[in-house]
Amino acid sequence: MSQANFSRPGAIDLSALRKPAGGAAPGAAPGAGAGAAGAPAAGGGAYVLDVTEAAFQADVIERSLQHPVVVEFWSPRSGASNQLAPILAALSTEYDGKFLLARIDIDANPGLAQAVGVQTVPLVIGVLRGQVVPLFQGPVGEPEARQYVDQLLTVAVANGIAGRAQPVAAAGPVDAEPVVDERFVKAEDAVGAGDLDGAIAAYEEILAQTPGDAEAKAGLSRVQLVKRTQDVPADFREKAAEDAADVEAQILVADVDLMGGHVEDAFNRLITTVQNTAGEDRNKARVHLLELFEVVGADDERVVRARQRLMMVLF
Structure with missing residues (x-):
């Protein structure tokens, strides 16, 4: 994955939803244009926005050029949606502008739901430079939601998207500056x-x-x-498959897997490498695995499980 060209399996291009006329002009500030801006979500927080179809270009696509946008498709008729909403809102506040949470009521905006292919709610996607990064569907707890958000932020960094969202107007003082x-x-x-x-x-x-x-x-x-x-060389996976003792090859595959969101695959590969090697090679694989734990986060359940497996292999 390169910085210049965002790509990830399952990505969906939302450029067709841009409005050529009547909406915000390309390059305009997010929310520009009469009636285009979405409204702060009631009780949602400083980085939570209720988005309509009319405001989608300005409030999701244009904003996603500068910073990650997490889009939550929900329905007031869905109990699962109501359970997930405060979890995502709390994360948006905690992450302090690293992403904007855009909430879309599918009952009020059926056209958007159809364009993205929403079948059940809640459905949560990420948007980077106008393209969708699928995250998850259905209710999840805070630890799982945090994992998905962290993965999205990693993909954003990989593609040079490191801006921060501004607080949504009326969620606090209008002229308030984000805490940096x-x-x-x-x-x-x-x-x-x-x-x-x-x-x-x-x-x-x-x-x-x-x-x-x-x-x-x-x-x-x-x-x-x-x-x-x-x-990454085109044959990097073949090299790793040909020689299980090639630590550098195993590390590279693990890195690529982690970048693609295959966290457990990356961890399992390096734990197996630690198990099958000795001396400096073993230590190199172990140290690299610890670095990947830092990327994912010490509190992530997958890291906790992998640490336990690593301890069993080492001792």
């Missing part, structure tokens, strides 16, 4: 400019001052993962 963690501005700006080496240096600078900064560690691991998977 100044420590990460340099790294995030570098990612947005496609300067991965600069982003790595910025995160390393933070960690030199505060070695225990978990968010900086995760950010550094994500950017390093993106850099490692920028130029």
Whole structure:
């Protein structure tokens, strides 16, 4: 996956939903145009927006050029939708502008539901540069929802989408500025400019001052993962299949699998490599697996399970 060309299995191009006339002009600020902007979701939070079909171009497609948009298709008739809504709203507040949550009532906007192919609700998708990244369908708990959001943010970083959403008007003071963690501005700006080496240096600078900064560690691991998977040889999987003891080949496949959202496949491959190797090769596979744990997050259930398996293999 390259930064210049967003691609992921299952991605759906939403460009057909752009309005050539009567909506916001291409390149206009999100929400521009008479009657185009969506409304803050009642009780939703500073980064939650109720979106209509008329506002879809401005509030979802145009915004997704700058930052990730998580779209929640829901219905007031659906109990599962009502259970999921506060979970996603809370995550949008916690992530403080790293993504915007756009809520679409399928009863009020059947055309959008049909365009995306919504069959049951809740359905949650991500949108990056006008393309869909399928996330999940049906009710999930907070840990699972967090996993999917983290995966979307990793894909966004891989494609140079590192902007932050502005707080939705009327969700707080109209002129309020988003709270920005100044420590990460340099790294995030570098990612947005496609300067991965600069982003790595910025995160390393933070960690030199505060070695225990978990968010900086995760950010550094994500950017390093993106850099490692920028130029992958066409036969990388064949090489890994031919030689199970080729640690570098196994690591590369694991990296690509993680970038594609196949988290457990990546973990299982490296645990098997640790099990089947010895000495420096074994340690290299183990250390790399720990780095991938940083990317996914220590609290992720898949990381917890993989750590347990790794301990069994090592001891």
